[in-house]
Amino acid sequence: MEDTLKNRFAREVPIRAIGDKAYDSDPIDERVAKKFRTKLIAPHKSNKKSEPTQDGRELRRYRRRWRVERFFAWLQNFRRIVARWEYKQEIFLGMIELACILIFVKRF
Numbered sequence: 001m002e003d004t005l006k007n008r009f010a011r012e013v014p015i016r017a018i019g020d021k022a023y024d025s026d027p028i029d030e031r032v033a034k035k036f037r038t039k040l041i042a043p044h045k046s047n048k049k050s051e052p053t054q055d056g057r058e059l060r061r062y063r064r065r066w067r068v069e070r071f072f073a074w075l076q077n078f079r080r081i082v083a084r085w086e087y088k089q090e091i092f093l094g095m096i097e098l099a100c101i102l103i104f105v106k107r108f
Contacts, residue, residue, distance in 0.1 A: 001028060005036050014038055016058075018065050021045050074103050 001023060005013065016039045017032065023042040032040050041058045076082055078099045086092040 001032055001040065002035065005032065005038060016041055016061065018042070018062055024048060026050065071103065074107070075099055078102075
């Protein structure tokens with residue numbers, strides 16, 4: 001999670017970050033909160049000994065996470081992105097942006 005926040009595209013640091021059950025860890029929560037001032041939202045692991053740290057309101061945000069997952073699945077339909085034929089990072093990023101535009105025009 002820390003590498004993801006460190007290598008983000010946006011200038012501002014997000015207020016909240018959503019992760020799956022693998023991110024339900026108190027040390028990760030503390031490090032992300034201390035270093036980036038970001039609240040980590042993750043569902044409680046069933047085998048975890050400590051009490052759940054998330055309330056119901058935050059977990060409702062987690063349930064809307066499928067939109068992001070679906071978007072990345074739609075990106076897999078573009079062969080040029082999946083195969084990564086471009087050698088230069090700028091051209092590859094441009095192809096991702098073009099694919100995003102095509103997805104938004106088609107779906108929304």
